[in-house]
Amino acid sequence: MKLQAFFPYQLAQLAEAVSRSVASVYADRFGLSRDEWRILAALAEQGQMQASDLVPHTSLDKMQVSRALGRMKTAGLILREPSPEDARARIVKPTAQARRLYRKIVPMVEEREAYLLQALSASERELLLRAMQTIRTRAMEQDAAQ
Secondary structure (H helix, E strand, C coil): CCHHHCHHHHHHHHHHHHHHHHHHHHHHHHCCCHHHHHHHHHHHHHCCEEHHHHHHHHCCCHHHHHHHHHHHHHCCCEEEEECCCCCCCEEEEECHHHHHHHHHHHHHHHHHHHHHHCCCCHHHHHHHHHHHHHHHHHHHHHHHHC
8 A cells, every 4th residue: 555645644634734724824823723723713603612512523632622722711712611511511612802813814714715725616616525525424424333
């Protein structure tokens, strides 16, 4: 097997390249890590979340979420409050500062996304999205079967 031709490796390389390209937008200008950006985006979308729910929502592991939340709390971007349903759990909410930051960043990352996708025709973009969903579904089916 040639690693460079192995589909999972090629996909990981693509994901990393795209992630780095988008991260340069918010990392350089706003000092956010990729993990912090994902959490900020998740909180902007959901309003508030239990800290443990950020793991599957952001595709980060528990340690990545914990470290990013610590940095974000120090930076004044989040509030952590006890969950009314579970005293051990914490609800994470974005601060007003975080919501303002998110509104500044979104147009920039959307512009970067558009730039990257301009390399494809409209039909190629549609095909790519369908193919990604099909493969994701297939991979999840295999995971569930094991």
